[in-house]
Amino acid sequence: MSGGERIRDSDIVYLLLQEVLRHHLIQISIVIAYVGKLTSNKRKCIRLCRKPSYGSKCLRPAVSYSKGYGGGLVDGNYVVVEEQVAIFVSVLAHHKKNRVVGFDFRWSGQTISHYVHAVLGAVLRLHDIFLAKPEAVSDDCTDGRWQWFKGCLGALDGTYANVLVSKTDTPRYRTRKGEISTNVLAVCDRDLQFVYALSGWEGSASDSRILRDSLARPHGLKVPKGKYYLCDNGYANSEGFLTPFKGLRYHLKEWGPTAA
Incomplete structure (x- = not known):
């Protein structure tokens, strides 16, 4: 041009x-x-x-x-x-x-x-597809770790996830360790595959309160009759949930990542 x-x-x-x-x-x-x-x-x-x-x-x-x-x-x-x-x-x-x-x-x-x-x-x-369907420990189980837990579906516990909230909501989300977090309930089967998860609760909320909420929801956690999940002493020893004896050490090497 x-x-x-x-x-x-x-x-x-x-x-x-x-x-x-x-x-x-x-x-x-x-x-x-x-x-x-x-x-x-x-x-x-x-x-x-x-x-x-x-x-x-x-x-x-x-x-x-x-x-x-x-x-x-x-x-x-x-x-x-x-x-x-x-x-x-x-x-x-x-x-x-x-x-x-x-x-x-x-x-x-x-x-x-x-x-x-x-x-x-x-x-x-x-x-x-992603959430597993738990299977209870059968009566004829020969696994040295699980044969004592007939009917067990898996285990559950709470975990903290750090979040960013407004200043007015900070006190409700402050954990006992001083962090600003949300308390998440996680439920896994025996193969450590997620079965159920509930997020959104404030970090100041107790584990037992969050579990009660998950059981009360229409599509919440369901525990079949006669079955149960293992949990720590942060929860109540009740129908569907088995906690260890008070003062008993339960983080044993038999359950570590290198255990067969």
């Missing part, structure tokens, strides 16, 4: 489209390089996503559940399901801030927030 020739509106639009396309190609190439690090190196994948790589797709199991089992995730215009799950797992694995994840994946904070909530919704819809 010569200096004396007038630039047409169509030429301006064409140049703008060319610049936008170039920007997206650079952005996509950066994301591909970042995800490529996860898929090509098992150690890096474990460090970044807390999940080992599986062939060419390090997040294939989670993605297949999200797509094929009612999770409802679909590819976006620019963000495919694999990248959506990678963003979500990156946040969970390292408690990263929105702006940090946005920098890693080269997306805006709004986009990161949108897909974190989208994947979270898919995970919640898959609770029937």
Whole structure:
């Protein structure tokens, strides 16, 4: 185009489209390089996503559940399901801030927030798959650790998760250790797979109070007649729940991570 020739509106639009396309190609190439690090190196994948790589797709199991089992995730215009799950797992694995994840994946904070909530919704819809169905210890069990607990379904306990609340709510969420947290009830089967979880209670709430609330909810924790869960002395020794004798040490080496 010569200096004396007038630039047409169509030429301006064409140049703008060319610049936008170039920007997206650079952005996509950066994301591909970042995800490529996860898929090509098992150690890096474990460090970044807390999940080992599986062939060419390090997040294939989670993605297949999200797509094929009612999770409802679909590819976006620019963000495919694999990248959506990678963003979500990156946040969970390292408690990263929105702006940090946005920098890693080269997306805006709004986009990161949108897909974190989208994947979270898919995970919640898959609770029937992810939450285990507990099986009680049978009468003919020969396991040296479990044969004394006929009818036991698993164990439960409370755990603290740090949260950020307003100043007016700080006293209610302050634990006995001085931290601002929410008290979460977690129930696991004998294989340490989650059966039930209840979050949202203030850190100042007692474990027994939260358990009572979970039992009173329409879709709360259910304990079949004649079965029970193991728990510590923070709970009452009652029907459906078995606590150790007072003063008895129960963190035994037979139940450690190296026990058979």
